[in-house]
Amino acid sequence: MNETLSFSEPALRFFADLRVEVGTPQEVGRTVHGVRRLIPIVGGQVQGASWTAKVLPGGADFQLIVNDTLAELDARYTLELDGGDLVYVQNRAVRSGPAELMTKLARGESVDPLLIYFRCSPSFETASPALQWITQRMFTGTGARFPDAVAMRFWELM
16 A cells, blocks of 8 residues: 555544433343343433433343353433423443452442443434434443442534
């Protein structure tokens, strides 16, 4: 290649803080892929840079506990913004840590979030003309699991 290429290094811009309230896990049990769990999403709040929303009940976090130290998460839920617009969220994540701490999380016990690797890749769909831009961007995030909720911070990849 004789061409000189310049690439811009991605930067992060704050998008939102979320607190997603969760219900009692439904554990399918050990399958051929790992332990399957479904965590109902029962509500929550979102605070963006200049906007707020609520997390509507009815979504779920579909989890695969791959092994003692790794869980793959796929949460799907809907946000209702202040003006009534709806946003569908699909958030794929990886949560890993020492086996004893991952076991505590699975039992619904508190664990220091700094001891757990929790990174996510949310994507958004909406019919709102004012929000179409979020369907054309990539986002990343980090999170923390608490007994009754998941707290996350999302950033837009610039």
